[in-house]
Amino acid sequence: xxxxxxxxxxxxxxxxxxxxxxxxxxxxxxxxxxxxxxxxxxxxxxxxxxxxxxxxxxxxxxxxxxxxxxxxxxxxxxxxxxxxxxxxxxxxxxxxxxxxxxxxxxxxxxxxxxxxxxxxxxxxxxxxxxxxxxxxxxxxxxxxxxxxxxxxxxxxxxxxxxxxxxxxxxxxxxxxxxxxxxxxxxxxxxxxxxxxxxxxxxxxxxxxxxxxxxxxxxxxxxxxxxxxxxxxxxxxxxxxxxxxxxxxxxxxxxxxxxxxxxxxxxxxxxxxxxxxxxxxxxxxxxxxxxxxxxxxxxxxxxxxxxxxxxxxxxxxxxxxxxxxxxxxx
Amino acid sequence: xxxxxxxxxxxxxxxxxxxxxxxxxxxxxxxxxxxxxxxxxxxxxxxxxxxxxxxxxxxxxxxxxxxxxxxxxxxxxxxxxxxxxxxxxxxxxxxxxxxxxxxxxxxxxxxxxxxxxxxxxxxxxxxxxxxxxxxxxxxxxxxxxxxxxxxxxxxxxxxxxxxxxxxxxxxxxxxxxxxxxxxxxxxxxxxxxxxxxxxxxxxxxxxxxxxxxxxxxxxxxxxxxxxxxxxxxxxxxxxxxxxxxxxxxxxxxxxxxxxxxxxxxxxxxxxxxxxxxxxxxxxxxxxxxxxxxxxxxxxxxxxxxxxxxxxxxxxxxxxxxxxxxxxxxxxxxxxxxxxxxxxxxxxxxxxxx
Numbered sequence: 001x002x003x004x005x006x007x008x009x010x011x012x013x014x015x016x017x018x019x020x021x022x023x024x025x026x027x028x029x030x031x032x033x034x035x036x037x038x039x040x041x042x043x044x045x046x047x048x049x050x051x052x053x054x055x056x057x058x059x060x061x062x063x064x065x066x067x068x069x070x071x072x073x074x075x076x077x078x079x080x081x082x083x084x085x086x087x088x089x090x091x092x093x094x095x096x097x098x099x100x101x102x103x104x105x106x107x108x109x110x111x112x113x114x115x116x117x118x119x120x121x122x123x124x125x126x127x128x129x130x131x132x133x134x135x136x137x138x139x140x141x142x143x144x145x146x147x148x149x150x151x152x153x154x155x156x157x158x159x160x161x162x163x164x165x166x167x168x169x170x171x172x173x174x175x176x177x178x179x180x181x182x183x184x185x186x187x188x189x190x191x192x193x194x195x196x197x198x199x200x201x202x203x204x205x206x207x208x209x210x211x212x213x214x215x216x217x218x219x220x221x222x223x224x225x226x227x228x229x230x231x232x233x234x235x236x237x238x239x240x241x242x243x244x245x246x247x248x249x250x251x252x253x254x255x256x257x258x259x260x261x262x263x264x265x266x267x268x269x270x271x272x273x274x275x276x277x278x279x280x281x282x283x284x285x286x287x288x289x290x291x292x293x294x295x296x297x298x299x300x301x302x303x304x305x306x307x308x309x310x311x312x313x314x315x316x317x318x319x320x321x322x323x324x325x326x327x328x329x
Numbered sequence: 330x331x332x333x334x335x336x337x338x339x340x341x342x343x344x345x346x347x348x349x350x351x352x353x354x355x356x357x358x359x360x361x362x363x364x365x366x367x368x369x370x371x372x373x374x375x376x377x378x379x380x381x382x383x384x385x386x387x388x389x390x391x392x393x394x395x396x397x398x399x400x401x402x403x404x405x406x407x408x409x410x411x412x413x414x415x416x417x418x419x420x421x422x423x424x425x426x427x428x429x430x431x432x433x434x435x436x437x438x439x440x441x442x443x444x445x446x447x448x449x450x451x452x453x454x455x456x457x458x459x460x461x462x463x464x465x466x467x468x469x470x471x472x473x474x475x476x477x478x479x480x481x482x483x484x485x486x487x488x489x490x491x492x493x494x495x496x497x498x499x500x501x502x503x504x505x506x507x508x509x510x511x512x513x514x515x516x517x518x519x520x521x522x523x524x525x526x527x528x529x530x531x532x533x534x535x536x537x538x539x540x541x542x543x544x545x546x547x548x549x550x551x552x553x554x555x556x557x558x559x560x561x562x563x564x565x566x567x568x569x570x571x572x573x574x575x576x577x578x579x580x581x582x583x584x585x586x587x588x589x590x591x592x593x594x595x596x597x598x599x600x601x602x603x604x605x606x607x608x609x610x611x612x613x614x615x616x617x618x619x620x621x622x623x624x625x626x627x628x629x630x631x632x633x634x635x636x637x638x639x640x641x642x643x644x645x646x647x648x649x650x651x652x653x654x655x656x657x658x659x660x661x662x663x664x665x666x667x668x669x670x671x672x673x674x675x676x677x678x679x680x681x682x
Binding site: 049050156158159186187188189190191192194195198213215216219220221222239240253254257258259260261262263264266267268269270271272273274275276 | 516544549587600
């Protein structure tokens, strides 16, 4: 069975304006040669710190920004190529929910119109589109009679995010990208929206790409997780296995940095020092080497490739590549 | 030991032409020197307003503060702005979530710290500058000598946060107020700042009031935790007791909502509804509309603070009457910390203490 979404070699560099005299043009390597697949019905979590490229990846998938290189295939057809899926077709299949629930709704439209807008643009008649909006309001747990005619500013953050989920579902997509969709919500509201996402996934046979900086939430909702660092994938695999036994030193550090929930076992030492480096002109070779306790000369020279292991997980680290030249390999 | 912070029946309301927002509705606590109180609450619970009241930072014309606040022997609520300026920095200092707005963008870090020391201690500028260098070293900023001459925008987020901590500690305050200082940071940087703050707190023997919405952060820093809801402490106690056996239904709900304890893909035991409207609080228990244990009498009168144990209070009439035990059946205690502990037992993890 072919995967629902297959991404190969996705790359996006943002050139920065350089000074008149400087020769080297600074480039933000936001996403660099990222490949992964998403099977129908699964949830792929993407984690990483700011600047790791997780949100840029989402925008590239949605074609909200053009990729420099790489291909995206949805259900076997290439996106954007002459023969394949057009951007418009893609958006019927794949939709996105953003972090800022207020900025992603039109403040001058009642929420039912915001939900119906997509179907209208895609050719559904107005009565049918509004009827669908009503159904979706119900589906996201908001009473259509009392919410349909409200405006975004009349709703709480949690209610607005429910509207955004309904809006994303209005074209009956098969894949939903949730980019920090619960990150701005309070914990008690976050739990409600996570429950809703679980319900909707089952009810509408959805596939999720769930992007978050909250490692606990990603563990809760994902089947597989992809860990990114400075535009590169460092580890990818089943969520339980990675959380239980991270193999990449960065994944290990990231998971050890989660605050302890046990007052008797507090964290006494931070696993990493310093901030993530600037994605402008990132380190050569392995991008994590500047913060890695195990870095050796080979890490500076050769960028480690993402290698698929036997347990269904891929890791990009010289230590796990026999013959790489690393003393621990 | 005599408490260094004493708060009695603190109430804060904000008035606008149309409405009155009751942000803090009667909180009392004391804090001993060298202890850390974590105030845990969601947005709008009044935790940051409480903190600002402690250092006299609320806008005088639009806010109304009632009650008594004594910090290091000073009655904050009765002091003039001029008197407050002498106490801020020397007795009581504050760090914020966003260092970029707390630091002055047009002065170097060194100048800002030195200025503060000169203002409060009247020593010479070169002497103050030397102290600034010591402070940057104390907060573990690499190449501190060079960083003294840096402007805030030239630093990374974590380094700015360290610089702000150095500034706050420049005149050796006895009480440090921390308003979500790690919330905007990446997780690997957040843990560095937490470990640093705890180390400084112990080395300098400061009392700290640490406000956060994150249960994990509260557990990492606090000796005692006060859970805040609708402007009141609904539960207080030692961190371990509150986390492992929550007494108030809201605390239990909050812990159940943090996804740690839940098995993957299982529905979370979410708290239904949303936080109350702070302009029109219900008469009785403000959590009653969302509480699965609520009875009609919960809505009649505000539950009094009930002492469960010598160091443990809860505001719930049903818990006080021994009718409910919210800890039973919620994923707290061992279930919550289960996989975390497994993660910690791995050899590479920092040693547990």
